[in-house]
Amino acid sequence: MNRLTHIAVAATLATASIGASAKNVLVVLSDVATLELRDGKTAPTGFYLNELMQPVKLLLDAGHTLTFAKPQGKAPTMDKGSANKQFFNNDEADLGAHLDLLARLKLTAVEGSPVVSLARVEQLGYAHFDAVYVPGGHAPMQDLLQSPQLGKLLTNFNANGKLTALVCHGPIALLAALPDAAAFSQKLANTGTAKAGHKWIYAGYRMTVFSNTEEELSKGQMGGGAMKFYPQTALEHAGAAYDSNAPWQALVVTDRELITGQNPASALGVGQAMLARLK
Secondary structure, eight states: OOOOEEEEEEEEEOOOOTTTTOOEEEEOOOOOOOOOOOOGGGGOBOOOHHHHHHHHHHHTTTEEEEEEESEEESOBBGGGGGGGGGGTTTTHHHHHHHHHHHHHTTTTOOOOOOOOEEHHHHOOGGGGOOOEOOSSGGGGGGGGOOOHHHHHHHHHHHTTTTTEEEEETTGGGGGSTTTTTHHHHHHHHHSSOOOOOGTTTTTTTTEOOSSSHHHHHHHGGGTTTOOOHHHHHHHHHTTTEOOOOOTOOOOOOETTTTEEEOSSGHHHHHHHHHHHHHH
């Protein structure tokens, strides 16, 4: 990779040559840096470094153009705990390379971040994009799952069979395509149960997400607080055909236009599956 190019609606790190098969990929991130828990507690959150940057690096190395967007278009926040070599096969150099790429893209910069709003994406036109990718970290549990603008985008992509990829907690964003995503989420938080069934465009799709078992094993990260609900439970109640691997083991599930990955270990596989479909 040898040059950084900023344009009004996209941040693209280009290789020396970009083939005719280059595609436009939209990367959607959360606006939030805090996850609301039960009993008024909160926990810091953001995107997971490897879940964002491993697929991003693969896509950029292949010559594809990336546009980064959030509901409000503000610079995203990285979950500090994710800047750890354990998510990069304990390879310090690989961790450094992905941190360097993140810095070069200036995604988290207070000034000069290329991230745009989902409203701007709609103005540009969904037809401009060939695929959408949503990384994890707990942040999507706070806002993306009930974003009307994201719901509109996902509905368009679903209707047109466009590649839609998400990893770890990212698949919770698929709930945004529910007719009343906010009400569904609120009912699930209040009662532990909610139903959507055939009303959801992804009902019956095979998919994965960070499992309930993994949530239980990692709940110490919540600082003593408890999540309002787990993403596996939410997707199952909405009508997903859920699949999972053993905790922390990679799993990538593909069904029609949808690609989902279970956990941080699945991010690279999701990126590779995207590349295979974008040829």
